[in-house]
Amino acid sequence: MAPKAPKFELKTPKGTKDWEGKDMVIRDKIFSTITDVFKRHGGVTIDTPVFELKEILSGKYGEDSKLIYDLADQGGELTSLRYDLTVPFARFLAMNKDIQNIKRYHIAKVYRRDQPAMTKGRMREFYQCDFDIAGIYDPMLPDAEVIRVINEVFEGLGWNGEYTIKLNHRKILDGIFQVCGVPEDKIRTISSAVDKLDKLPWTEVRKEMTVDKGLAEDVADRIGEWVVLKGKRDLLEKLEQDEKLSANESMKQGMADLRLLFEYLESFNAFERVSFDLSLARGLDYYTGLIYEVVTQGSAPEKAPVTAGEEGAAAAPKQKKKSKANSEDDDRSDDPTVGVGSVAAGGRYDNLVGMFSGKTQIPCVGISFGVDRIFSITSARMAKNKTAEQVRKNEVDVYVMAMSGNGFLKERMEVCAQLWSAGIKAEFMYKVKPRMPAQFKAADNNGVPFAIFLGEDEVANKQVKIKELGLSKDHPEKEGILVSQQDFVAEMKVRLQRKKELDQVAVQAEGLKVVDGIKKGEQDGDAAAEAAPAS
Amino acid sequence: MAPKAPKFELKTPKGTKDWEGKDMVIRDKIFSTITDVFKRHGGVTIDTPVFELKEILSGKYGEDSKLIYDLADQGGELTSLRYDLTVPFARFLAMNKDIQNIKRYHIAKVYRRDQPAMTKGRMREFYQCDFDIAGIYDPMLPDAEVIRVINEVFEGLGWNGEYTIKLNHRKILDGIFQVCGVPEDKIRTISSAVDKLDKLPWTEVRKEMTVDKGLAEDVADRIGEWVVLKGKRDLLEKLEQDEKLSANESMKQGMADLRLLFEYLESFNAFERVSFDLSLARGLDYYTGLIYEVVTQGSAPEKAPVTAGEEGAAAAPKQKKKSKANSEDDDRSDDPTVGVGSVAAGGRYDNLVGMFSGKTQIPCVGISFGVDRIFSITSARMAKNKTAEQVRKNEVDVYVMAMSGNGFLKERMEVCAQLWSAGIKAEFMYKVKPRMPAQFKAADNNGVPFAIFLGEDEVANKQVKIKELGLSKDHPEKEGILVSQQDFVAEMKVRLQRKKELDQVAVQAEGLKVVDGIKKGEQDGDAAAEAAPAS
Known part of the structure; x- marks a missing residue:
């Protein structure tokens, strides 16, 4: 039973990392914000294999071809990990001749054997979020829509024109x-x-x-x-x-x-x-x-010298100071976006599909969002706004607790089962006789908003007590409310819906939410004046 | 400009495939159903690299180790594509000593150099959806919750106890x-x-x-x-x-x-x-x-001989006939689940983390859902129920059309921009002067529920016409309604919300929806009698 220690260093391969906890929650939120925008524009998604035949990738990336990861030759075809999502998309279009036009999005990992710089967000395995419009159309219409998509993504991420x-x-x-x-x-x-x-x-x-x-x-x-x-x-x-x-x-x-x-x-x-x-x-x-x-200047404020007053007071990151110099050259060197690198890039490529299909040419235009870098900037902003603290690791709505030495395990399990059947996210402690403080701590650690208590009286009277956690001392429902075992699921649903609505109002009022649409910037005078690309 | 034809066969590597169109939509729906269940039980997700150090995987899979994909030795570490999500999870736990307990889920691709059997859903690249509970708890409590999770997933997928x-x-x-x-x-x-x-x-x-x-x-x-x-x-x-x-x-x-x-x-x-x-x-x-x-017998009815009458009439797949034979041996050979293979599998593994961490042991129990096989069965059921026809490839709510030779391009773009800003999914035709039938066809192809028309009168009067597509001839709003350019976004929102609610009611009434929770099976007499594991 005593395991032997492994003889190698326990780590992920060079240039790769695990994602977990709040980082994962924030990154998922970024993905869903970006996906919402893509779908809003009629985007459909495809999924291609993580490796492609070696020939598909060769001759597409110029000098950077040396960065391609090859799979070992274990007999059979020679394959390589994909370097981007664009070449696989062109290969897909060339193979599926019935698809003459498509707005496709694809969110997936790509691989480059580059020298990693983890702090700058340059990894060997990283995510790209691509949106491309393929097809023969009147000039510049898809191109314009892609630029609009870029705006919606960054406004959706709450960047308020700071790009x-x-x-x-x-x-x-x-x-x-x-x-x-x-x-x-x-x-x-x-x-x-x-x-x-x-x-x-x-x-x-x-x-x-x-x-x-x-x-x-x-x-x-x-x-x-x-x-x-x-x-x-x-x-x-x-x-x-x-x-x-x-x-x-x-x-x-x-x-x-x-x-x-x-x-x-x-x-x-x-x-x-x-x-x-x-x-x-x-x-x-x-x-x-x-x-x-x-x-974007994005994370630049962390590195650039900022006066103490500015740093403390601003609710949202400050816009860059306008350079007084008129010379373009001088202005460049003063530009805080210099050296930060791009957070998204793309363009029109009308001949790539034809490289695979021989005759059929499908013109394409698209954009690729670099999520790892967007993540770094977004999470730096959240740290500054103190919104990171509000990020919960899980989404549990109700913690079901025993208020008795009896433990009421069976009762807790039955209550959970009923909540789950109603689609409500619920947990209980995996202990036959859990202590009260341990249960409260577990709920508190994950910021669970509601508790359901089962005590001697409740069980005897076929009731449960529903309590919203974190209410102020003088709140009329501070001690919770008693509900019959027949009605508690319905009651719980009503309360969760009400809380959700209240939270949304609060979040909108604070302007902290990673919003879905483009909205007028209201947080910061400077930003609002320059931003607001939308109606 | 004339592209040269490639000299190799245009295909994805052996045992891999592209996913697109309705298949992709259905698979995404399966993922979100499964994810909803995992979150309902307090699951949090992690993301590990697609490849691991070769030593991490070696000695974990017995005979099947020969199926591991190695990356080429291009200098540096030797790495292999992950074979499952369990070993990377154990490696993750061993590396992160501050995590002593976690309910983690992970939905990702894994790789096996097996002999592919595409029709049976055995691929070299395929998705696994894993849910595991790690930590020291009172006996069998996490194990029981994992079994409950299995129930919720298959009921959520609409399998009504047929597993x-x-x-x-x-x-x-x-x-x-x-x-x-x-x-x-x-x-x-x-x-x-x-x-x-x-x-x-x-x-x-x-x-x-x-x-x-x-x-x-x-x-x-x-x-x-x-x-x-x-x-x-x-x-x-x-x-x-x-x-x-x-x-x-x-x-x-x-x-x-x-x-x-x-x-x-x-x-x-x-x-x-x-x-x-x-x-x-x-x-x-x-x-x-x-x-x-x-x-599950799942897709078995397709292969097994079925009388014509049974095949045509049933709204949901029939339950297997009860065998009259009492001998266990005879019963087995008559069991339609034989040979179909499992759609999910798992168990308790208390010593795996210790293989990496040396001393620290974290007991785990978990389940892995095989999405490709679940997809095959689900889509076969949908084809039978004719629900597949109702699957839309994209989610566009409104198609903005010009009803005039003028084309009203600028006006169409402005209307779309306003809809997008309000978070409404909208498209227009990428043509300066599109023809009416082409616009209707584009909306119809994707099952877009609403159109906004811009004709000479509407533009002159600063109005738009909102029309729900596919209304019956005698519907009072068959011809659409005129709304001012100031109010149409709000009006559109109201109508979309109302349609969404009506659709939900209709879908629930038909019992066709891939539901989130466990519900009483009502579609099919046979199934309902045997199924309904929930309250």
């Missing part, structure tokens, strides 16, 4: 590169260099272009004039007014797309948080049109 | 083997032979014991007298009355456990579907006490 949706267009970038004189065969590699502008200053990126990648200095300088710019309609107009750019065929297509997109985003009330940012390039090769990335 | 919970006790089996004269070193292998009694007749099993495993013939015959028996309290009394058996120490412990369990199951109203079955042995080595397995 920026950076967007750009591959055809605009390519047009700029062409007009500036980048040779056709260097366009993708120069694009990769530009993508680093969120981490490096322009001088560094310019060096990579010229010294490392052999671009002529004057070409780099011309690029430098454009890719540091960001704005909204103003930037689009600036591009349109430039004679050389506006004559470029690729630019023309990209600009027409953006003009239409901006109009649609206004109809969708989803333009507010958008920043047209020419420095955004995105790494993956398969994007063909609109690209976007969501950034 | 049998076979149970046995390792200590009773071991006691019988000892008393019958099985040498101590042969006990596990003889136990494995007994476990095959659900697939093979006694004569075959006897042959395996004597010829293959070298057991004396008289010992095998004595075992044969016992292991073919099943019953309830009657069988327990028969064991208790046997002088030799009741003198055996292992038997004594097992019989005391069962006596207590049966009492508790009556208090929990969960004894009805239980069959104390001495032929149940369960393969895995780590069980130490109570073991159980849930079987």
Whole structure:
């Protein structure tokens, strides 16, 4: 019977972790908030295997292919763990020729043999929440809906406008590169260099272009004039007014797309948080049109110096201070979103399905939410708001207790069975004769709102006592109420429903809830002024 | 732009499949029904990595270890895909010494390099839904609650008592083997032979014991007298009355456990579907006490010969015909559950955590539901009940349509944005100027219950028309109702709520719903008479 100690270190594999307790509850709440938004837009879910044939993944991720996890060759097919959910989705569409259009969402783990940085939320096993619209439609309509979905997700998570949706267009970038004189065969590699502008200053990126990648200095300088710019309609107009750019065929297509997109985003009330940012390039090769990335200062306040007064008083995290500097370059270095990394990213990929199906092409546009990073930011906010303390580990509504040395085990079990049959979440102590304090402690540990007591009198009179836990001393029902054994289930249902409604009102009044819809930000003056992308 | 065809067969790896469409909706419904039950009993969920260090899994699954999927050695740790959720749970408990008791549930995929039999639901990647109670408690209380959980899950899935919970006790089996004269070193292998009694007749099993495993013939015959028996309290009394058996120490412990369990199951109203079955042995080595397995005839009627009259008329699947034969052996061969395989299984394992933690022992008892098989049976039932046709692929509530050649794109988008902001699920056609029939078809394809129309008059008068789709010709609101653009969201909410309530009433009346709680079976005379394990 005496077990022998294992000879290896007891741990999860490198870059992976267990999820449990309140973290798990919060993450589940994030999933359900995101799922609600996806369903609100007609999304349906699919489930693909965690591993794919090795050939499916190869040639899709460029340099990052080295990060793919292979399964051992144990005879039979060679397979690899999925690297993202996009390539499996394209494979699925190519295999199911009867599906010509779909709004699909998929929430699942993906795998990358990267160097893990657990504190920054970079893991080898992590969740992605993807929403993609596949099908042939009038231009930019699905693209606009995806941007609207991004807004609803972050508002649903209670971020109150504290995020920026950076967007750009591959055809605009390519047009700029062409007009500036980048040779056709260097366009993708120069694009990769530009993508680093969120981490490096322009001088560094310019060096990579010229010294490392052999671009002529004057070409780099011309690029430098454009890719540091960001704005909204103003930037689009600036591009349109430039004679050389506006004559470029690729630019023309990209600009027409953006003009239409901006109009649609206004109809969708989803333009507010958008920043047209020419420095955004995105790494993956398969994007063909609109690209976007969501950034937030999020957890940055923890690292950035904050004055004591600001830190203590704010109910919600403060918005970043507006930089007074007018130079784009200076503004970037002051931007608290720099280096935090994106919390969601995506774009249009019109040619990926065709890579599998040969002839059939199904254009797609989509977004992938990085849940681990969203979790870190959300839980930091909850810690600050003290809402984390209110998170319960389980959802038990009623703790059934014996108030007698007898223990009334059979009676407690029968009461629980009746509650369960009515769909009510209930527990009792797994002891024949439990002590009172132990039962109260168990209920208290999990924040159970109600207790049902069984004492000598109650059992003799075929009654139970229902008591709401945590009532104030002078509350008229502080001592609980007696109900017959026939009626207590119905009574319990009424009380639970009433409590649920009251809790909802309270939560809404405090503005603490992770809400489902987009609502006007009311918590914080600064945030509300800048946020509120919805009606 | 013309994509090249891939050079390999486009498929998912052997023994895996994609899930989509109605199947996915039905499977999600099964998950949520099961999750509701787990939460009702105070369950909390954890999430462990899909792969574990290879050492964690080795030495836990006996012969079946050869079915473990290894990841390729790409430098670093050697890891394998999890084979079940139980061993990772035990590893988790051993690592988290602050958790001394927990009711944990875990719904996730597991991996076995078995020979797949897709039609029987045997896959290489499949879902398990596990609920386990860990901690030191008074005897048989958590065990009884797990049996109650099994009842609630299958009643929640609408199986109306059409399942049998076979149970046995390792200590009773071991006691019988000892008393019958099985040498101590042969006990596990003889136990494995007994476990095959659900697939093979006694004569075959006897042959395996004597010829293959070298057991004396008289010992095998004595075992044969016992292991073919099943019953309830009657069988327990028969064991208790046997002088030799009741003198055996292992038997004594097992019989005391069962006596207590049966009492508790009556208090929990969960004894009805239980069959104390001495032929149940369960393969895995780590069980130490109570073991159980849930079987059903389930999909069997599809294979068994059924007379035409019976097949057409029954609203719910018929219960099996009672066999007139009294011999246990004959009855077995007539039992339609034979060969169908179990839909859930589990037991008590008190020593597994200690295999990892060295000293700390945390006793556990749990159940694992095999969702793929439950899915096959549930969807076969739904097909028979014609409820599958009612399953919608998405959950969209409102389809927003233009009733004018103008297309009213901007107006449709604004209406959708307002609905989304209010949390209402809405779609519109991704076309600038969609045709009426195409819009109706899109709404109809997904069974969308409401449409909002925007025509010339409506837009001019700042109104919308709300129309419930599929109303009868003479319904007073057949043509829809006009509402101002200010009020339509509130009006839509009221109507959706009302429809939801009416649908629930209708569904309950038809008894078709996959219900949450245990309810009295009312659909089918036969089933109801035998079923209804609840109050």
